[in-house]
Amino acid sequence: MTRMTKIAKEAPVAKPRAPGCAAPEAQEKHRVPHPYRDLDRMSRAMMARYTAGVSPFSMLEAWNDWALHLSRAPGRQIELAEKAVQNTFKLTDFAIHKSLNTPVEPPFSPSAYDHRFTSDKWTAMPYALWQQSALATQDWWEDATADLRGVSRANSDRVGFLIRQMLDVFAPSNFPALNPEILDETIKQRGMNLIEGLRHYGEDLLQTLSQTPKKVPEGFEIGKDLAATPGQVIYRNDLFELIQYSPTTETVQAEPVLIVPAWIMKYYILDLSPENSLIRYLVGQGFTVFAISWCNPVAEQADLSLEDYRKRGVMQALDVINAVVPDQKIHATGYCLGGTILSIAAAKMAQLGDTRLASVSLFAAQVDFSEAGELLLFLDESQVAFLEDMMWAQGYLDRPQMSRAFASIRAEDLIYARAVRRYFLGQEDLPSDMLVWNDDTTRMPAKMHSEYLRGLFLENRLTAGRFCVEDRIIALKDISAPIFAVGTEKDHIAPWKSVYKLRLFTETDMSFLLVGGGHNGGIVSEPGHRHAHYRQGHWPKSALYEAPETWRDHTEVQDGSWWPAWIDWLRQQSSGSVAPPAMGAEALGYPPLIAAPGRYIHQR
Numbered sequence: 001m002t003r004m005t006k007i008a009k010e011a012p013v014a015k016p017r018a019p020g021c022a023a024p025e026a027q028e029k030h031r032v033p034h035p036y037r038d039l040d041r042m043s044r045a046m047m048a049r050y051t052a053g054v055s056p057f058s059m060l061e062a063w064n065d066w067a068l069h070l071s072r073a074p075g076r077q078i079e080l081a082e083k084a085v086q087n088t089f090k091l092t093d094f095a096i097h098k099s100l101n102t103p104v105e106p107p108f109s110p111s112a113y114d115h116r117f118t119s120d121k122w123t124a125m126p127y128a129l130w131q132q133s134a135l136a137t138q139d140w141w142e143d144a145t146a147d148l149r150g151v152s153r154a155n156s157d158r159v160g161f162l163i164r165q166m167l168d169v170f171a172p173s174n175f176p177a178l179n180p181e182i183l184d185e186t187i188k189q190r191g192m193n194l195i196e197g198l199r200h201y202g203e204d205l206l207q208t209l210s211q212t213p214k215k216v217p218e219g220f221e222i223g224k225d226l227a228a229t230p231g232q233v234i235y236r237n238d239l240f241e242l243i244q245y246s247p248t249t250e251t252v253q254a255e256p257v258l259i260v261p262a263w264i265m266k267y268y269i270l271d272l273s274p275e276n277s278l279i280r281y282l283v284g285q286g287f288t289v290f291a292i293s294w295c296n297p298v299a300e301q302a303d304l305s306l307e308d309y310r311k312r313g314v315m316q317a318l319d320v321i322n323a324v325v326p327d328q329k330i331h332a333t334g335y336c337l338g339g340t341i342l343s344i345a346a347a348k349m350a351q352l353g354d355t356r357l358a359s360v361s362l363f364a365a366q367v368d369f370s371e372a373g374e375l376l377l378f379l380d381e382s383q384v385a386f387l388e389d390m391m392w393a394q395g396y397l398d399r400p401q402m403s404r405a406f407a408s409i410r411a412e413d414l415i416y417a418r419a420v421r422r423y424f425l426g427q428e429d430l431p432s433d434m435l436v437w438n439d440d441t442t443r444m445p446a447k448m449h450s451e452y453l454r455g456l457f458l459e460n461r462l463t464a465g466r467f468c469v470e471d472r473i474i475a476l477k478d479i480s481a482p483i484f485a486v487g488t489e490k491d492h493i494a495p496w497k498s499v500y501k502l503r504l505f506t507e508t509d510m511s512f513l514l515v516g517g518g519h520n521g522g523i524v525s526e527p528g529h530r531h532a533h534y535r536q537g538h539w540p541k542s543a544l545y546e547a548p549e550t551w552r553d554h555t556e557v558q559d560g561s562w563w564p565a566w567i568d569w570l571r572q573q574s575s576g577s578v579a580p581p582a583m584g585a586e587a588l589g590y591p592p593l594i595a596a597p598g599r600y601i602h603q604r
Contacts, residue, residue, distance in 0.1 A: 048389065054386075055383040057382045062155040062158035062159050065155040065156075066156060066159040069148055076148060080140070087139060087140055090107040091107070091132055091136055093107075095129050098129065099125065108138075108139055113490070116173040117131050117173060121184065127172070134170075134171050138164070141160070141164075142160065144163075158377055168416055169416075171416065173416065173420060174420065181420075182425060185424075189426070192426065194426065195426070197422065200422045204422075213439070214439050216436055217436065220436045222440075226268055226271070226436065228271075228277075229274075229279050230596065231246050233592070233593045233599075234320065234324065234583070235317075235593075236593060236600075238295065239294065239312050239313050240292045240295060240313050240600070241293040242290055242291075242317050242321075243290065243292075243597065244583060245283050245291070247283065248283050251578060251580070252286050252580045252581075253286055253287050253570070253574040253577060254576055255574045256328065257282060257288065257330070257331045257333060258290045258292070258317055258333065259279065259289065259290070259292065260292055260342045261338045262337035264336070264337055264441070264442060265441055266442065267293045267294065268597065269437050269523075270335065271597070272433040272437060272524065278523075292338075293600045293601055295600045296442040296604070297444070297445045301445050302445055302446040302447060303445070304447060305445075306448050308448070309341050309448060310469070313341070314342060318356060322356065329357060329358035330356055331358050331359045331361065332357050332360050333362075334362050335363040336519070337365075337452075339362035339365020340367060340462075344467070344474065347469075348469045348470070348474050350478035357481040358573055359483070359569075359573040360482070361484040361486075362484070362486070362499070363485075363523050364487065364493070364494045364519050366494045366498050367463060367476060368462070368501045369456055370463075372495070372498055379457050384454060388446070391444075391449060391450065463476070463505050476502075480508050482508060482573055483511070484511045484566060484570075485500075485502050485511070486523065487500055487512070488515050488517050488518055489514060489517065491518055493519045497548045500514075501548075503539065503545060504545060509538075509539070509540050511537065512537045513534050514535045514552060514555075526563060528561070534557075534561075534562040534565070535552060535555040535558070536555070536558065
């Protein structure tokens with residue numbers, strides 16, 4: 001309530017904007033305090049606490065759009081009735097063959113990421129029939145919420161998403177009496193698995209209610225086991241710490257590497273255990289590496305903006321690196337949101353004639369958000385306004401609110417399969433460096449997240465020629481530094497085809513890699529990683545555009561990690577080896593402050 005009162009007293013002064021520059025928010029007037037509008041915002045903010053930040057108005061609109069159009073489509077109703085009959089016949093045929101012990105292929109299959117029915121026990125009757133019935137129902141609803149003329153694609157997808165959430169709740173795998181794995185384990189352990197599961201549930205419930213961070217498992221201590229690459233913090237402001245890593249080779253490439261991570265999670269996704277740390281690998285390959293470690297913002301930092309992250313983040317880091325390694329260009333590397341802000345910074349630098357970038361590498365990073373995957377299910381004007389009001393009240397988007405949104409996209413595996421293992425089978429979560437990092441989420445400042453959702457996701461200004469930096473529209477095509485972009489095959493946060501579209505908006509030399517795995521697992525793919533593979537393409541400035549599917553189908557798959565390919569590319573963009581630079585630049589005001597990984601990584 002203190003923050004609401006403070007906001008109500010501080011009316012921002014509107015600044016004139018250059019022609020063509022859109023306002024940071026679609027409804028600028030709602031940023032000016034007003035007692036009646038603030039009452040509305042407070043009401044929505046309170047409601048958001050009970051809906052996990054999901055706008056009920058947006059969901060009701062989707063339901064109405066779909067249901068009303070279906071009610072006036074007799075042909076579509078007949079088609080769906082036929083689909084129901086066909087699925088029933090398939091289930092009946094399957095049940096008869098299974099009852100007679102004759103070989104039969106299941107008519108319905110779970111998705112690749114659905115691990116609820118992987119046990120062989122689901123192939124026996126009656127469990128096989130229950131499993132197939134659940135998948136048949138899911139199959140029918142997928143058809144029912146697709147291809148309905150007149151319904152907007154966004155509303156159709158939203159309804160399909162909501163249906164999946166409901167079907168996941170009532171899947172037979174979630175009920176002990178219907179799940180053969182739970183029944184067998186209960187008999188085997190004489191019910192001790194259920195007692196252990198109840199203990200796990202109590203622990204998780206207490207942790208959720210208290211909002212306390214999970215205890216880090218033994219052997220995964222941050223700074224000792226994870227984020228343990230030696231180095232020093234050489235600069236700190238209220239937004240980030242800049243880490244310079246200690247060299248391990250006698251000579252290094254003349255051009256240093258700057259890593260710009262996403263601020264939605266801690267930076268050490270790229271510096272996990274020593275064996276799968278990309279930062280340690282880079283240092284071992286003879287590069288001087290710098291990394292940004294973002295702060296975990298609190299309510300008092302609610303007014304941090306995208307421009308702050310660009311100017312006082314990326315650009316400030318470049319200035320510090322130029323002081324440590326003078327007269328050298330920089331290999332700038334951005335991951336996820338870090339890649340988006342790096343793209344914005346690079347385009348502005350090009351506009352100003354700033355040529356300090358030797359190259360730009362973007363990992364699972366989007367610049368065009370028209371095909372941004374299933375995260376778009378959560379975004380429309382109603383939803384963004386709902387989130388803005390929730391952030392207006394608390395000053396940030398909190399960690400659990402983001403985690404639930406990401407988990408619900410893959411609820412079958414990330415929520416229900418885990419719940420069955422933990423609460424009914426009594427199994428502990430196997431500790432891993434990726435799991436520890438995944439639980440170490442951060443908050444998102446209210447103003448920055450609002451600008452990000454509206455300007456990039458909702459209105460797609462960056463590739464529409466309407467994104468302004470310092471009151472001037474920027475263009476990605478101005479970037480002249482060579483680009484190395486990486487997309488991952490199973491990415492549901494930054495779909496690879498969306499990442500690939502960078503080619504449409506840039507005119508510089510570009511290499512693109514499509515790697516196996518998901519948003520995180522595909523990037524953290526060290527040499528020796530099992531099942532690792534990638535496709536690699538290269539297009540000079542004069543190359544014509546090629547559709548992503550066409551390129552993929554005509555590009556040979558290469559086995560192994562993509563990291564060495566990136567290292568080779570970086571060396572091609574470098575000018576040769578030199579002696580390692582000093583740690584920091586004390587004479588210029590950048591002395592070593594504290595050993596890596598610094599302080600901000602420990603903020604909760």
